[in-house]
Amino acid sequence: MSDAQVASSYDYIIVGAGSAGCVLADRLSRDPTKRVLLLEAGGRNEELMVRMPRGMVKIWTKPKWYWPFPADAQEGRPAGETWYYGKGLGGSSAVNGTWYFRGQPRDYDAWEEQGNRGWNWAAIEEAYGELEDYRGRGNYGARGQGGPMQVTQVRGDGELTEAIFEAARQNQIPFHEDVNTPGTQVAGPTQQTVDDRGKRVTAWTAFLRDAGRRSNLTVLTEALVHRVTFADKVATGVEVTQGGRTRIIAGKRVVLAAGVLQSPKLLQLSGIGPADVLAKHGVDLVHENAAVGRNMNEHMMFAISWRLKNAKGLNHEFRGWRPYWHGIKYILTGKGLMASLLPEVSIMASLEAGSDWPDLQIGISPYSMASSAEDKPEAGRGQTEAVPGITATAFCLRPGSHGFVEMASKDPAAPPRLAPCWFSDPADRTTILAAMRRVRAIMHAPALAPYLGEETVPGPEVQSDDQILAAADWMISTGLHGTGTCRMGPSQDSGPGAVVDPQLKVHGVDGLYVADCSAMPTPISGNTNGPAMAFAWLAAGVIARS
Secondary structure, three states: OOOOHHHOOOEEEEEEHHHHHHHHHHHHHOOOOOOOOEOOOOOOOOOOOHHHHHHHHOOOOOOOOOOEEEEEEOOOOOOEEEEEEEEOOOHHHOOOEEEEHHHHHHHHHHHHOOOOOOOOOHHHHHHHHHHHHEEOOOOOOOOOOOOOOEEEOOEEEHHHHHHHHHHHOOOOOOOOOOOOEEEEEEEEEEOOOOOOOEEOOHHHHHHOHHHHHHOOEEEEEEEEEEEEEEOOOEEEEEEEOOEEEEEEEEEEEEOOOOOOOOOHHHHHHHOOOHHHHHHHOOOOOOEEOOOOOEEOOOEEEEEEEEEEOOOOHHHHHHOHHHHHHHHHHHHHHOOOOOOOOOOEEEEEEOOOOOOOOOOEEEEEEOOOOOOHHOOOOOOOOOEOOOOOEEEEEEOOOOOOOOOOEEOOOOOOOOOEEEEEEOOOOHHHHHHHHHHHHHHHHHOOOOOOOEEEEEEEEEOOOOOHHHHHHHHHHOOOOOOOOOOOOOEEEEOOOOOOOOEEEOOOOEEEOOOOOOHHHHOOOOOOOOOOHHHHHHHHHHHHHHHHOO
């Protein structure tokens, strides 16, 4: 977009066109009297490998589509851990796994119990009802239909899928056709942000493909925001570089939606955060808040694999010439294996929480990766095995450990320092033991006996508590479901510290808001793509009224 099309001032400047930012831009620009600017540091994400759900495997970690965030090394864990979040229009929704969960009622009700009035399950459920276009079988009674975000179900694998459902029942986990049935343990068909034509549904395509043509909405890509500008303690706009030119763009309100790692970094670059961190990098202090970048919640992910008997599975479908055939089939018909990326079966189970608040997410699919335990595999990436296999990928949803993120340089393009702090809470060791044993129990249920062969990762020799914990150190990785680094709370001193108030305004300054997963004060029970959209749907109304 040319300079002539960029206004001198906006009512709202939104930083980040990901799952939250696209929803915010849509909702806030519905008022034709308000001028809205949406800034995205990445590109447009219009490629085939973005539209094709399983195309993610080909583009994974490539810098055109992902921001890399190297993590601090931890003793006893593999070196070189890097987290990858989506880049470009749609953010992670354009390049993630498309897994769709809404979260649980107690997740959201806990926010209001902490003093964040209006942030509860009733409000979030209503938002989902407005934004969803649910096309799956079964409906617990409050699913949205006709909204901009289409949600479908992954097709099962016949007898094997039914056997997995029965294995869950044999472990006291009930089957529900709608796996997003709230307040219960559940096993059911996986739900995905893929439309009924087989195309990935991103936040951009769902909310802004048409709305982006509004005369009062300007969208700039390849636009890197350096910092928020201030007059005293009032936000006045942003400093941004696009096309080699750096300038200040004025705005009455600035809304950060850059994500759980980038939003706190931007606050710190703008002079809001821990005083010692800002002083270390020579950033002038606007407002001191030690909570900026702290209190990070993240899911612990691991995968266990077995040989598969009496079923072909999917491994052979992604070896040799077959992936090319599936790609051609997808291009011609929009159908087939390239139209889905996810495990066919999703399970929400309870370990330590009550049955109305599951804390273990599992996805089961008949594939396995050609990596051994000694190779320290990264679950779900690389080449499939030459022989049939089956894998259960699991997420511990409410670890007690909290990581942090802080600026590592004044360079706005540089990644921040990322410290996951896995197992910093010793109770998480107990959780991971219980989680791995629960996954094994489900997979070893009588219903799966005809299909389950020898365990390959971590292996049948890993049985004792000490052996499981040793394996966990290399098996655990990020779920990329982070929350909390710009935590919401009624005062800056709320709980472990808060960054924004219940109106999402940054404590200590005016005209600046954070409205993405970083503002969520506690973890979400499931993937965060859907919750980010529902959060932003509500946030737009909150910000417009503030």
